[in-house]
Amino acid sequence: MGIELKKLTLADCMKLDRYSTLRPVYLSERQPVNQFIWEEFYNTHYYQNDTYMMCVIQTNDISGPMMPLCKTEDIPAVFQEIKAYWNQVLGKPLNMYLLDETFINALRTIPGFEEEFKIEDCRDNYDYLYDAEKLRTLSGKAYHKKKNHLNSFLKGYEGRYEFKILDCSNVEEIESFHDRWLDNRDYEDKHGSMRSEENGIHRLFKYCGLVDCQIGGVYIDGNLEAYSIGSYAPEIKCAFIHIEKANINIPGLYNFINQQFLIHCFPEAELVNREDDLGQEGLRKAKLSYQPIRLESKYHIFQNS
Structure with a gap:
């Protein structure tokens, strides 16, 4: 059987674009930037052919394929091919x-699937999807507190702030701010992923210019105090916010960069995916407070041995 796994590189991540458009997929893992940031954490390898592309992950806790990207009608056949390889060639x-x-x-349409596999609902990995225009305007009663925080920032820092679209020439100051941001954070790191995210961000900057993404930053008194990294999927009109960091000692700054990044970098977006919360209580509370229009469910499946 011809499945041969290769180590995922930045160039390979970019191949995801071709396969993620085969059907509407709203998961953050469909985006090359996401895969590149987390490649080290997951020790990601991949396989592709004319029908599908799949990434395979291996950590201390888990090992196996992520969701193959393919057409909806090809899912059963693709799954059966992968299953045969894992069972017959790898013996696992x-x-x-x-x-x-x-x-x-x-998968549920495959005869015997639900008897052979256990399906696990993985809430910690759910992505949060939002109405992009609501996040740009913060209009309506549900966003009243957010709008107040934003207005307080605008008033308190009037004449002192500026949003800028950033590029590779700004990498050094972004990294400098990021290191300062880390010094002031107290993490709840339920899945042990913090260090890998930091490594992924720095590798992203190392290859700046080769990665298809947008970067925005907020300056206060001429100093960078917040930045965000995102990418866009035009076929589903969805912006994906991969990274967002702001000085926690400046009230309302997160509200400001959240809004301005969408206004300036993704004006055409109708949806916004702000990724998952990894089970971190504070992050979950913050993401829910922005009133997602839905949570994009994610599941694991385990074959009975």
């Missing part, structure tokens, strides 16, 4: 990670 049960609702529903 097939465990698969981070599957969306459409993929799970297609």
